[in-house]
Amino acid sequence: MKKDYQFIYNILFNHYGPQNWWPAESPFEMMIGAILVQNTNWNNVEKALNNLSEFMHPEEIDQLPIEKLAGLIRPSGFYKLKAKRIKSFLTWFKTYNYDIALVKKVDKHLLRLELLDIHGIGRETADVILLYALDTPIFVVDAYARRIFYRLGFDLPNAYDSFRKQIEKELPEDLTLYNEYHALLVQHAKDHCKANPLCDRCPILDVCERRVSRSV
Template sequence: MSENYYDIYIKLLQRYGAQSWWPADTPFEMLIGSILVQNTSWRNVEKAMEQLKPFLSPEQIEKLTQEELARLIRPSGFFNVKAKRIKAFIAWFRLYDYEVENLKKRDREEIRNELLGINGIGRETADVMLLYAFDKPIFVVDAYARRIFYRLGNDMPVSYDGFRFILEKELPLDLLLMNEYHALLVEHAKVHCKSNPICNGCPLFDLCARRLE
């Protein structure tokens, strides 16, 4: 285990506490939210979710036309594209009788490969689904993780999976740890490691190379 990567996790956990992610009432809401949050802020997702709430089941979304769905999720941006992606996801989810438990029984890599075969589901979205809905420990690589580890002085691979493999090799492949690590990195990026960082009071200051470009 790399003390560096694990120390980062511990320091973030001590500062921010358990985040208990994903911010959703049900696994299905989490799954839809992971598509809606692509290229937008969580605030916009919440607005879209509020409009979608009366139809927030796989069966009801399947009954909606793509145009009706797009109107409901308009606040999330790129609504026509996202409606198409949600419809594609629902068609795949139907193969498992819309049951999250059926997917939890499957092998992580098998599910991941299937998710990546769905229109509009990329690696980050697939891994978020695996981690927060299907209980599969996996490290989620997002722009926040890239920014934070770069500034700390870690030269991570450009490729998504290359980055992920390093973290998964150096850390315990534990569901709770992976769950919290991703959420804590997001929180840290919002509080301290912003585009214009606030280094004063940063819990990672002593570990940081402070590369700001």
């Protein structure tokens, strides 16, 4: 049985169905959520986003004193650090007049470099923003993807971009596929491929090498 990234996607999609990510009311809220979710879980992010809801426009958050912004996003953890990161992100976004349509016109490679140049925006966060807010087909490498593919038996490069490009080389440049793939891997990691895996009813057990000897 051939085991490749498309094959794994097909099994997960058939098992879990469409995930319809990202959970946000607007592309801007999605981008703020991508920063807030760093080093925390989504339940905490939802509390922070709820606190921000009445200010959920870039101009309004940009005008908030950083101390007030930090207080509003406190449930997300590392709130002082994340407030600085949001402010840095908004400084960049302002150069596009806070206009998502203008941002989308930029070459995706240049756009990724711009995002990575923002204080506090790493590769994973940049790629999440590119995928879910800016409609760029790109594979998001996170801890769940590394865990699942390692356990399945794939040889994984250590470097983030090498891993990302290895997967993208085997997949069609399809926005919906990348959108769903990341969400499906997150769901699978939560349901079955936990730190201590629940393998009994795993939908990809038949093709999994069950490499669980190391912490991933």
